[in-house]
Amino acid sequence: MPDARDCDVIVFGGGLAGMSAALQLKRLRPETRIVCAEKRTFPVPEGAYKVGESAAEVGAHYLKEGIGFRKHMEEDQLRKFSLRIFSPSNGNSDITRRPEFGFCRLSPLRTYQIDRGRLENALATAVDDSGVEFLQGSSVSAFSLGPDRHTATVKDEQGRTREYTARWIIDASGRVSLLRRQLGLTVDIPHDVNAAWFRVPYRLSVDDWSEDEAWRARVPNGRRWASTCHLVGEGYWVWLIPLASGSHSVGVVADPNFVPFEKIRRYDTLLEWARENEPQLAEKLPDSEDGLLDFRKLKNYAYGTRRGLSPDRWALTGEAGLFLDPLFSTGFDFIAVANTLSTRLISGALDDEPDVRKRLKAYNRFYLGQFMGWEPAFAGQYEIFRDAQATSAKLIWDNASYFMFPVPMITSGHFLDYEFTAKMVDEFRPHFEMNVHMQRLFREWSRSEYDRQAAGFVYGTDPMVEELFHSASGELTQAETAEIVTSGVRRLKALSWEMYDRMTETAGLKMEAPTWDRPTLDESIVGWSSYEQRTAPPAQTEPQPADSWMLR
Numbered sequence: 001m002p003d004a005r006d007c008d009v010i011v012f013g014g015g016l017a018g019m020s021a022a023l024q025l026k027r028l029r030p031e032t033r034i035v036c037a038e039k040r041t042f043p044v045p046e047g048a049y050k051v052g053e054s055a056a057e058v059g060a061h062y063l064k065e066g067i068g069f070r071k072h073m074e075e076d077q078l079r080k081f082s083l084r085i086f087s088p089s090n091g092n093s094d095i096t097r098r099p100e101f102g103f104c105r106l107s108p109l110r111t112y113q114i115d116r117g118r119l120e121n122a123l124a125t126a127v128d129d130s131g132v133e134f135l136q137g138s139s140v141s142a143f144s145l146g147p148d149r150h151t152a153t154v155k156d157e158q159g160r161t162r163e164y165t166a167r168w169i170i171d172a173s174g175r176v177s178l179l180r181r182q183l184g185l186t187v188d189i190p191h192d193v194n195a196a197w198f199r200v201p202y203r204l205s206v207d208d209w210s211e212d213e214a215w216r217a218r219v220p221n222g223r224r225w226a227s228t229c230h231l232v233g234e235g236y237w238v239w240l241i242p243l244a245s246g247s248h249s250v251g252v253v254a255d256p257n258f259v260p261f262e263k264i265r266r267y268d269t270l271l272e273w274a275r276e277n278e279p280q281l282a283e284k285l286p287d288s289e290d291g292l293l294d295f296r297k298l299k300n301y302a303y304g305t306r307r308g309l310s311p312d313r314w315a316l317t318g319e320a321g322l323f324l325d326p327l328f329s330t331g332f333d334f335i336a337v338a339n340t341l342s343t344r345l346i347s348g349a350l351d352d353e354p355d356v357r358k359r360l361k362a363y364n365r366f367y368l369g370q371f372m373g374w375e376p377a378f379a380g381q382y383e384i385f386r387d388a389q390a391t392s393a394k395l396i397w398d399n400a401s402y403f404m405f406p407v408p409m410i411t412s413g414h415f416l417d418y419e420f421t422a423k424m425v426d427e428f429r430p431h432f433e434m435n436v437h438m439q440r441l442f443r444e445w446s447r448s449e450y451d452r453q454a455a456g457f458v459y460g461t462d463p464m465v466e467e468l469f470h471s472a473s474g475e476l477t478q479a480e481t482a483e484i485v486t487s488g489v490r491r492l493k494a495l496s497w498e499m500y501d502r503m504t505e506t507a508g509l510k511m512e513a514p515t516w517d518r519p520t521l522d523e524s525i526v527g528w529s530s531y532e533q534r535t536a537p538p539a540q541t542e543p544q545p546a547d548s549w550m551l552r
Contacts, residue, residue: 004163007033007133008350010152011170012140012179014038015050016116017318018172019123020067021339026130027068029347034132035164037154039139042124047247048199048293049117052331054080054228054241057403057472059332060111061411063119066340072122078113078244081106083328084227085395086206087388089535092233093279095206096215099388099457099534100551101395102227104219104544109472113228115243135162140178143169145312168346169314177320180305187304191325191379195301196264197239197251199293200286204240204248209280214538218551228329231278234258234386237327238278247293250285253326255382265297302378308338308367309360313349315342322371325378328398337370337410344416362418369425370406373432376439377401383446388534390446392457393499396526397438400460400495401431403468404488412476420478424485430516431489438496441511445503453531454506458499464525465549490519495526502528527552 009025011018014036022036055063060080064070084102086095127134135154141161143152149165156162171179180186205225207216216222229240235258241249252264252273263273267289274282289295304322309315316322317338324330341363349356377398384390405428409415414424445452460468471484497518503509529552533541544552 004151004165005035006149006165007035008166009034009168009170009346010150010164010166011036011172012143012152013172013174013318013320014040014124014127014134014136015172015174015318016052016120016123017320017335017339018170019120019127020062020335021170021172021317021343022132022134023067023123023127023130024339025343025346026132028343029350030131032347032350035135035166036127036132037135037138037140039137041136043121044117046115046117046121047201047243047245049115049120051116051197051249051251051296052326053114053116053243053249054239054329055112055114055332056329057109057111057407058336058410059329060109061472062332062336062340063112066336067126069122072119073112074110076118076122076244077115078226078242079106080111080113080228081223081226082111082228083230083395083399084224085230085232085391087391088233088386089388091279092231092277095209095280096212096538097535099392100218101392101459102219102224102551104548104551105221106223108469113226113241113243115245118244140173143178145169145314150313167313167350170317170342170346171314171320172317174319177316179314180316180320185306187306189302189304189324189375189379191302191375192300193253193255193302193325193382194261194264194297194299195251195253195326196270196295196297197249198267198295199243199247199249200291201247201293203242203246204250204281204284206240212538214541218538218544220546231281232385232391233277235382236277237382237385238281239326240281250281251326258383261299265299267292267295304371305368307364309342309345309364311357311360315345317342321367324371324374327378328402330374333406333410334370337415338367340410340416341367359418362421366415366421366425373435376432376436381439381443384442387446387452389452389455389457389531390442392459393445393503394439394442396458396460397442397492397495397499400464400468400488400492400525401435403471404492405431405485408471408476408481408484411472412481414476414478414481417478424482427482427485428489431492434492434496434514434516437512437514438499441500441503444511445509448507448509450507450509452503452507455502456528456530457534458502458526458528459550459552461524461527462547462549463523491521491525493517494519494521498526
């Protein structure tokens, strides 16, 4: 192909994953010749553009530090008030009677609610300014992999084609997933879940769903609405995410064993379902689809891949590679990991570093490992949301696991040192067995007909929360990171035993005991609030401690 334009890297797709990969690679190795083809043209609409509007700690760190968007995140997006869960109670007709899991004050780890249109418009400008050849209104219509150079045909909106050769391909083509599908890499996973979502052109503030002063006083800053709020019930959860443009994103995510897809696939049936299951939310929604900014749906959305980075000089990122679940906003995290691994690998390969093969093998293992590590937390777990006590236990366990390995390893950047990562993976390996066991235990607890009131609700103590914050704040040495991981496993072992003891001794449940050792800790990492404290009318319960981190 003598007249083809040559470059170092061609990126299939210029959405969030593709543009941030191109920008990150350009920042890492400015001389890299990058072409990025995106079917849309910018600017795109704000408020109702793409789903995936909440960033957790890893994803937020990547946006601020990995691609240099700290100023944009602080000035043009909304600061997130962490995760907030409202479990089912009393027909869900009174928000004050629903057991609430969340923070009382803002975390020092700044995370964000993201208007995707606004973010991607800013990214498009940055990519253009960086020297990347950004082909808007264009898409890859054909490609082939070669031993020395890959070839791609790019077609624009007028049907004109242009040929490119490239040393590397980054596939960020979303669910189209050009490479994964052509190479037959898709892996089905046991997580059959569906979703439907829409945006309304106004703010949905759960703080205004009740005038009960005692309930409002539990979160003194009145910013519950700024959280990623989840209304949960048996087999489903509903997200409420505010956007900087003034609109609000609403999504229903459901296990079809409990909520058939037919009930949420159209707005009229979804609204009917909400009136029955989430009546307070339904009261705030438009009566017809005409009042929405958009409406989208997706069936059986989860899948994996057998490979993410290849010795044949390609890499998958974003939904072109894998997608697990939106519950903990892990989509941004997976993009952060895939892009950071890919750009570091590609820059080293272009510079002829001698350890590229070792790096590639280790990076691919980490890429796939993060996915497999999270899978037990989601597959078949939505039924737990029927029970508020089991839900709170699961949330504490899942978040402690997140802050004790992925957060310190990734935000510190030390996961790029593959020799160090191998040691830390070995240290953290017992967690996988523990996680499978505990997720099964949470399911059994939620199904049990025993009286569980005496167990109460678990919450993180203030020292525990402070320790979790420490795992992603400031610069961490490898030794400090290793200590967080090692001590984290020890704490998770202790936590698993405490939860097991509480579940079995207070309710007489017969469950399989943990098979690992029971460590002794010097400090308490969780506390237990009484059942009445979390379920009785707010005025009849103990006041919330003014300086506590978590609701009690």
